[in-house]
Amino acid sequence: MNKITRRSVVLGAAVALAAGLAGCGGGPSAGEGTAEVTDPALKELVAAAREEGTLTLYGIPDEQVLRAVAEKFTELYGVQVRPVRLVSADLAQRFSSEADAKAPASDAILLTYSPFYAEALQKNWLTPLSSAGIPGYPENYPADYLAQDGDVAIVSLVPTSMVYNTDTVTQAPSSWQAYADPRYRGKLAMADPATSPANLAFWHLMRQNYGDDFLRGVAANNPAWQNSAVPGTQAVAAGEFALGHPGVEAIVRNLRESGAPVDTTIPGPTTGPEIGLGLTAGSEHPNAAKLFAHFLLSEEGSGLLAEVSGAGSPYGKGLPQGFERPAAVSPEQAAQLKQLLSSQ
Incomplete structure (x- = not known):
């Protein structure tokens, strides 16, 4: 499926949703x-x-x-x-x-x-x-x-997941460190950490688990920073990028059911x-x-x-192993994350 066709699938799914909502x-x-x-x-x-x-x-x-x-x-x-x-x-x-x-x-x-x-x-x-x-x-x-x-x-x-194009990435990555793998340089679509406290909490958790060099490696791969998860996920589904962040299970499910080659994985500890x-x-x-x-x-x-x-309930349903509730990120820590990731 070429990029134009994939993009049509993505847009078609979005139009169908909008039409349904507008109707009643x-x-x-x-x-x-x-x-x-x-x-x-x-x-x-x-x-x-x-x-x-x-x-x-x-x-x-x-x-x-x-x-x-x-x-x-x-x-x-x-x-x-x-x-x-x-x-x-x-x-x-x-x-x-x-x-x-x-x-x-x-x-x-x-x-x-x-x-x-x-x-x-x-x-x-x-x-x-x-x-x-x-x-x-x-x-x-x-x-x-x-x-x-x-x-x-x-x-x-809402557990944060990694979204990937199943045509480009045939096997789900086994670690978040895939974001820093040079093979994905120029192939990452990511929501800017500053767009959400939860995004900041995720990258803070990644820094704790994998260190500053991992975040520098992500920055070296020149991510295309987005204003939310939605446009990045759509771009991954359309084949414009290989990996995206964060994956929103409900959005990915809708695109997948419409025929888009996209899926999610949680390859390690996460928050959301x-x-x-x-x-x-x-x-x-x-x-x-x-x-x-x-x-x-x-x-x-x-x-x-x-x-x-596809999220978790306070009554204990739906949470993956290794899920941590989001921690507060101080302004100083947020500034450090932004610098390490070279985000907008």
């Missing part, structure tokens, strides 16, 4: 739902959410992941979902602009957990989960994944972004947002998100 929002029409609700507090919340009828969800997971979760929520509770997929930086900027203007368009957000959440809570842009009145929260949720004193919950753990759930303060559909939070914080909802995204 989240899935089944609003209605009664199939969930059997007996708890009085939850029953009252379900009735209020159905009265509102709709939920607007801003999220960074892949479009098909958002759709799958939205469709299950609608099936259970009869509340329609409009998912809006954005990369982390764009989502944070859009949400902040709307909140600062006191014109929120979202009801809930799924965004990489970062200092953004503390700022948004301090500015009253988010309703603290601990005081939102979500039935069963926080006592039934894994305590290790409660942040900001329970005002934010970590709902997804943690996605937090936030409820938009002053939103148009607060009860639908609280009900969605109840669903996503349940073992059923968390397990569904992990299954469709």
Whole structure:
């Protein structure tokens, strides 16, 4: 398959996703739902959410992941979902602009957990989960994944993987050190570490495991630095690059199912972004947002998100051996990583 054809496959998959999203929002029409609700507090919340009828969800997971979760929520509770997929930086900027203007368009957000959440809570842009009145929260949720004193919950753990073109790389690399192998000079597509705290945490982990010379070796291979994982993954799928970073399993799965020669591997210790759930303060559909939070914080909802995204659940599902939760990277360490990698 030549590069033009591969690129057509990649773009065709993206167009199909966009068309599906534009058509109807989240899935089944609003209605009664199939969930059997007996708890009085939850029953009252379900009735209020159905009265509102709709939920607007801003999220960074892949479009098909958002759709799958939205469709299950609608099936259970009869509340329609409009998912809006954005990369982390764009989502944070859009949400902040709307909140600062006191014109929120979202009801809930799924965004990489970062200092953004503390700022948004301090500015009253988010309703603290601990005081939102979500039935069963926080006592039934894994305590290790409660942040900001329970005002934010970590709902997804996304292991960082390596993405590779299966036509160019016939055997999955066995070590992250492949990124520094001279045979891949000019053949790497990588998200700039500065685009995400999780990317910085990954390269910090690589520095701890493989040393500064490994990072210098990566820099010597002249990576094409990207503003997120998406364009790099698409370029690897199209055959423009051999290896990419980071691999996002849900995106790669969609491309592979469309016929693109692309796959992922986790060839050693890894970390990855943690996605937090936030409820938009002053939103148009607060009860639908609280009900969605109840669903996503349940073992059923968390397990569904992990299954469709290829990520891990706070309830212990889906995490690879050797996964480490992302460590905080100081500004000094971030500057050192940028210098060693010669990133933008």
